[in-house]
Amino acid sequence: MADFAAARLNMVESQVRPADVTDVRLHDAMRALARESFVVPAKAYLAYADIEVEYASGRSLLKPRDLAKLMQAVRPMPGERALAIAAPYAAALLEHLGLSVIRLDDGDLSQPPAGSYDVIVCEGAVGRAPGAWTAALALRGRLGVIERDGPVGKACVYVRAEDGVGRREVFDATPPVLEGFAAEHGFAFE
Template identity: 70%
Template sequence: MSSDFAAARLNMVESQIRTADVTDLPLQDALRVVPRENLVPAGKGYLAYADAEVEYAPGRALMRPRDIGKLLQIIKPRAGEKALAIAAPYAAVVLETMGLAVTRLDGDDLAAVPGGEYDVIVCEGGVPKAPGAWTAALALHGRLGVVERQGPVGRATLYVRAEDGVGARAVFDSTPSLLAGFPVEAGFAF
């Protein structure tokens, strides 16, 4: 079965990742070797490489391969950097494979960030708005990749810490499930 997963992994990179303009070669190399099937519940390995979210725990899901590939590319991870993976087990393994030192946060209070300044922070679930604790945990020139979602479609957003503060820009549309504990506030929009 492992050769079937290896073929599925290669197909995922070739048909879902590269076709979505994910051109970073070290990232592609890591995506080709990280076994997504090991991160989903027993008996669900066949879903690991589908073009869909895959639930790995109640209320938590791995992002679609295309979206996590694009999100990781926009944060430009590099070997030797310090990373924080928030509700992001697949991204954590990919970043470790790329040579980053990764801290994992996947408990009940995802807004509370463990101490330290991070070069890279990534979250595989959607949130209405990135919590201030996440952007505050960025080192100088640190990058946060997260999907902010208040309606049916979210926007993958890149936050970057500079000398004069933190800036943000929306990069692409994405529809990950919202993480529990991050409710969307009801409001009126035109």
């Protein structure tokens, strides 16, 4: 039987901390939550590996490093309202950090439940963040998502300000693209 407690500690010490994730709240949450419980039992042994692990058909948990960096970039704070899109492990981390979390796992993932959110996180890559996601951000709300149009994606943080929504790229990542969210390529004159 695997020693998952040791694997959790090793994941934080060998994958998360060396990736410049300095938020000790994230370290503590990742050490506490049983990541193996978010994947099918047959793949539990992969839960702490430096890979994306499939948890349902066409859906994967982000690599521990990538999720930790994305979470740190959106700066979740206790008491905030969060939306976790195809992100069961991220949802549990946000709850552990004291946020109120709405989970969007089924149906049309491009349409968030009504309301505004301080933090939105998605654990799968998308070609480009849907406008409905950025529209659901509260003032000073942050969306963390990996946009991928090719072999390497970019983890992006969108922030709603009084004058609109800004976007910045924070690191490279290569998770699988969520079904239905591939980049749309059209014809363009040059």
